[in-house]
Amino acid sequence: MEVFEQRGNIVAGFDGSDQSREAVLWAAVEAARRSCPLLIVEAQVWPEVSAGHWPGPVALPGWDPTSASAWGTMPPFTDQHVRQRIEQHLAELTDQCRAVAPGISVSVTVVEGTASVALLTAADATEADLLVVGMSGLGSLSRTLLGSTAADLVHSTDRPVVVVRDAPPRLDAPVVLGVDGTNASVRAVGFAFDFAARHGCGVVAVHALSGWPLDVITSAGPSSPETDRSAARNVLYDEFLRPWHDSHPSVPVHIDVVDERPAHTLLDHSEQARLMVVGNRGRGAVRRVLFGSVSHVVLHHAVCPVAIVPGVDS
Template sequence: MSGHRPIVVGIDGSPSSLQAVSWAAREAALRATPLSLITTAFVPGTYGVPIGMPASFFQDEERDGQERLNRAAQAARDAVPGHNIEIVTTLCTGTPAGELLARSADASMLVVGANRRGIIERTVLGSVSSAVATHATCPVAVIRGIPDRDINGHPRPVVVGVDGTQHSEPAISMAFEEAAQRQSELVAVHAWSDIVLELSLDGGTDAEWERDAANETALLSENLAGYADNFPDVKVRTIVVRDRPIRHLREQAEHAQLLVVGSRGRGGFSSMLLGSTSRALMHSVVCPLLIVR
């Protein structure tokens, strides 16, 4: 990834968006890349001030947006003391999702917060993270705001989901890169079926299960081999399970500093821009989730 392509963060003033800024600032420091903070505000239009709003509506919008950006920029600097990262702030006029997606072609990564407490926040604001994760052309990091938890402050492993198809190869590559930069262990989790095998099959002998496990373990090792050669200092631990990839990835994420997955799964339908596994994890994991197209 080019060090000149910025990491772009969407700011809405919520606690989770400030945690997203904190996480992105550390990522920018690790990668020596600029950090771009954006927020949106209404601007004067054809029909003037909305009915019921004060005459100062647009000025208030602009002031509030600039204050959000100032707080975010300070949060970024506080997250990486001693690092002189380049921070650019922009007050935009479009929709939050539209502004972020427009920048995805020239960004090294988009970062959004995802934790919303109220039903309106979850429905309206939460849809921004879903839209961005679904349609962005660059990797997307989704940061869930966890109270009293320093998402940058613990030496936990990086976890990557590997489904054995070409769709997970970009995720594997980026997971190795993240683990190397963070000097952390990489945990590769592979489930050889998306369906619950115990409910779909009439059983099987222990020998058959052992044979399948050996084959899938070999497949996982093959998927990781080339990347391991490029990152010899990264310690890799592998986990091979029969089914339920969402459950197993969620369990590993509880003890991880980052979970990395591909945007599409084994089905790989061209119309399915975001697979069921990545979509489910986006709304449930408690650590930062990185979705790699």
């Protein structure tokens, strides 16, 4: 059983959107539960400005487009204004974090460059235990870009990544854990039990028979749907869940073995989950292919926060 050692802090990405704000506040609560610092990272690609003006129509804070032309008569707006606005937003966000998680240590940094690179660099520099981002940002383009940021992080790091939706958290709900019976599940199980123990909730471990492994439903022999489910349930508990349940005896555990497709059943469970935890296989080109199925679907379509945890073979 791998022990999750807390080496550093939680790194959370912020882009000014309501969705990323919710992600940062989620990270603040988690930092309080872990008794660790929170680092908020905002990435910026500074635009080129000419004569103190943007080259095209941009909605500026406090600018009324009905009383000013979008082309050339806008008030001067330099990168200094942008920086001041960012600092104001981050100061407000820091206060909000301390309101929802009193006593935590919060720091902020603004990094020039893309979001995924900024977050990965910050995580490496601080030996972070966890990366947290929102799933969507400001406008349709931002939704695409921030969704891409979440996927880039999952592809590029050996740390768990939590993607937070803007839906209110289900504080009375369990952690839903997807287990496929491979090495990709091993660290995910530990992450799920650790989280559940900190937050005082249960774990629902879900395995879909149609996803196979669990050593091909425990190596053949005469079978029926019910015997397959029973065999899979026993293997799941004995080989994957028992060590963590023994070390976290206060965490209630329920095992749900179903005949449906893995992605579909996990999405259904996400509607009744506080957090969904799924494992993921290694980094690099091979993983980019493997990531294209269950983890990808859950990352983009689950309605609750999702933790993608790299497997032991990453």
